[in-house]
Amino acid sequence: MDALATLLDGPRARGAFLLRSILTPPWSLRIEDRAPVTLLFMVRDEGWIVPDDATPVHLRPCDVAVVRGPEPYTVADAPGTEPRIVIRPGQVSATPQGEELCEEMDLGVRTWGDRAEPGPPPVGADGSVDAAGPGGPGGSAVMISGTYQMDGEISRRLLTALPHVLVLPRDSWNSPLPGLLAEEIVRAAPGQDVVLDRLLDLLLIAVLREWFSRPEAGAPSWFAAQSDPVVGPALRLLHDDPAYPWTVAGLAARAGVSRAALGRRFTDLVGEPPMAYLTSWRLALAADLLREPDATIAAVARKVGYGSPFALSAAFKRVRGVSPQQHRDAVAAS
Structure with a gap:
């Protein structure tokens, strides 16, 4: 996708x-x-x-x-x-x-x-x-x-x-x-x-x-990059399976280039390194999933590639400044 x-x-x-x-x-x-x-x-x-x-x-x-x-x-x-x-x-x-x-x-x-x-x-x-x-x-x-x-x-x-x-x-x-x-x-x-x-x-x-x-x-970087023969396949892999334990080396192997070449080209075209992009994408997915009242934080963590609710909470709060529960409460209030 x-x-x-x-x-x-x-x-x-x-x-x-x-x-x-x-x-x-x-x-x-x-x-x-x-x-x-x-x-x-x-x-x-x-x-x-x-x-x-x-x-x-x-x-x-x-x-x-x-x-x-x-x-x-x-x-x-x-x-x-x-x-x-x-x-x-x-x-x-x-x-x-x-x-x-x-x-x-x-x-x-x-x-x-x-x-x-x-x-x-x-x-x-x-x-x-x-x-x-x-x-x-x-x-x-x-x-x-x-x-x-x-x-x-x-x-x-x-x-x-x-x-x-x-x-x-x-x-x-x-x-x-x-x-x-x-x-x-x-x-x-x-x-x-x-x-x-x-x-x-x-x-x-x-x-x-x-x-x-x-x-x-003035298409955003993620749109322009998807047509690139190296970065495009890597982006599709991250989007298709965000829960997979991706590494830059693993992505590079699937894209058929060296780790250094993928990291450099990905950062140049997308504006951030592959793993930083993956983190922001996982947390965006998590934020959407947390809108569902029946979804537990543990279930959301598994779907987006975090091994435990604690790991998701730590990443969520570090990047977004609030915990997953605080995010959910704010969505419900609005």
Whole structure:
């Protein structure tokens, strides 16, 4: 398993919040849900993502964006439009004054937004009906948002490698996944929530894989190093079996190079020696596993390559400044 696959295996959608928003200009949504990552697909019309402390980013029709939280931001039809709706934790929508809007703006299956004025439904250029008729969806802008609520050590390694906002313009890549998500989000078939979770995962993976392959992405060292003929195999070995009692000599033998050559090349490309990387990876795995209430510290220690709970506790506290139990208590409290 390569480094990106291992990291993406953590933030797997489980009941992710998926919504199709239909909005009439001028529109502006203040996002304060503190979600670690949100994927936005501008199905129709244009929009802007406006971070609090960065340059606004333009979204054209069919562009896909990934926004890294938990800092708040605004999505609007224009950078200067004042927010009229605030999205709070739990995906609660309200006016800036606090009046809830969830029921008032409900438009049916996973759809939310502005209602049409009475009158005939608009008709597209191909003759198809473009809205649900009087009282149905009436906005010109259509946007799909998929919000992950996960928050873990492994996902944090991935998220910190991303800019606050990244956009893949429609004309710069080719994938059927955005269109398929747009089709499936309004279906009410049995098992549809699981279908949508998997579609959201696939779309996120496709976007990140495409993004990291671009020079402007400034891909993190662990991503760039996986294509190296020496360091790449060593990284995959560490990720595939972190509990194995690895040594630099053992890794070098499996990679077919000398110990000195592997240590030097690994440090140059990844930014730290192999055993230091393995320690940080094991502790990241342990931090995620400790989030599970039924997992004992002894069981976690075995899974990540420590011979005893004491050994794991000593390493955890030395690197992270807290014991495994203190980490678990802090996660539960939050």
